[in-house]
Amino acid sequence: MDLYKQVFVAGAVAPLLSSPQPVRNSGFDRDVVVEAVEQVALDVVALTLRAPDGGVLPVWRPGAHLELFLPSGRQRRYSLCGNPRDRFRYRIAVRLIPDGDGGSREVHERLRAGSVLRIRGPRNAFGFVEAPSYLFIAGGIGITPILPMVRAAGARGRLVYLGSSRDRMPFLAELTGAEVRPDDEFGPPDLAELLGEAEPGAAVYVCGPPGMLTAAQRLAFDSNPTGSLHVERFAPAPVDGGREFDLTLARTGRTVRVGATETALAAIQRVDPRVPYSCRQGFCGSCETRVLSGAVEHRDRVPAALARPDRIRPCVSRAAGDALVLDR
Structure with a gap:
């Protein structure tokens, strides 16, 4: 399934048993081989992944996910659903979404045992907390x-x-x-x-x-x-209470209009499809960009004490006024 994470905590907050790993945007990509493809429900397949040399894979904890780079170039995220104690295999499951944008269809139709994939992770944004029950x-x-x-x-x-x-x-x-x-x-x-x-x-x-x-x-x-x-969440939350604004990418000089119901990231992708992103929920920092001009309406998940006024996560945050200029 295509996964995008959101963590919402109400009431008391307990220590994490599966604490989120430091969010890195590069440096932990690797190739894996599809060891098996198994039909586990109607329109759902499970993929078992292993290292090409059969070696040990990085440790993960409940709630973690992988990012897959599919043969087409599509980038998708899937939760790990296997056994964290198995250091030689990862398991994910993908539900076919016939009217989606093609990522799940590509997994179902093109991936077979022996297929080689590039992955990023594991990372954890859905931490497993200590609790009495x-x-x-x-x-x-x-x-x-x-x-x-x-x-x-x-x-x-x-x-x-x-x-x-x-x-x-x-x-x-x-x-x-x-x-x-x-x-x-x-x-x-x-x-x-x-x-x-x-x-x-x-x-x-x-x-x-x-x-x-x-x-x-x-x-x-x-x-x-x-x-x-x-x-x-399986998908980004809809934009709530947004308004239109102009977004200028300083390095190219291009300006795009961000619609009231679209994210700044989506607008940037229209003119720069290579812009990095991952969670599209405002927590991972993959899309974070320096702001050269304009005020930001921060909607991300960075604690107020750590927020930087000269940075924006365009997957969720927006202009507080009529325009922003980004160092991109």
């Missing part, structure tokens, strides 16, 4: 980052696995003890009721469709005021 709510392909967390939580964790039907829910055979509740058997889930079943102080992890995540953010604090909520 855990409630995991996964929707469909949203099980991928949750699966290693469930294993790590052990007896302290409870998993509710939602989906439209069992044939569309990957890794069911690996989830002994989970509450599996497909819609065609149980009807649409009552998220408020599920969140209300979290124990006091529990860490609640939710990953699934955008509507599920939005509802969880709206309901979480009332349902679990002493705990914490952590969500992971």
Whole structure:
């Protein structure tokens, strides 16, 4: 699945068990070989990846993801859903999105055992916190980052696995003890009721469709005021309350108009498709750029104490006025 991360925490914040690794934009790319491609649900394949020489791969922790550079040049991110103790293999799962922009279709149609891919990572932006108990709510392909967390939580964790039907829910055979509740058997889930079943102080992890995540953010604090909520989005959140502005790229002298409902990064990509980016959620820093002129409306996930007024993360942040000039 194409993944873009968002972490939202409500209530008490606990220490991370799977702390986010330092976000680096280069220096940890490597080639891997596709060892196996397995159909794990309707329209979902799991890829097992290994080093070309069969050697040890970098360590990862629950919640981590890889960035894949596909043969076409497309760049996509997928959660690691295998066993962190297996230092020789990574596993990811990709759901086919027929009306998407082609990344998932390329994985399904072109990748085979023996295919060579370039990856970046692992990186972690969906950290697994220490908590007295855990409630995991996964929707469909949203099980991928949750699966290693469930294993790590052990007896302290409870998993509710939602989906439209069992044939569309990957890794069911690996989830002994989970509450599996497909819609065609149980009807649409009552998220408020599920969140209300979290124990006091529990860490609640939710990953699934955008509507599920939005509802969880709206309901979480009332349902679990002493705990914490952590969500992971599959796609960037829509631009809310934006307004149009001009964006000038100083090195080329080109100016683009940023629409009220598009990101500055999307506008830059129209004239510079090679602009680096990764998370498109404002946390990783891949797209961060120096501001030469203009005020920034910061919408990123950098703590206020660490924010730099002369930098912008154009995947989420915008001009506070009518124009910005960037050192790009």
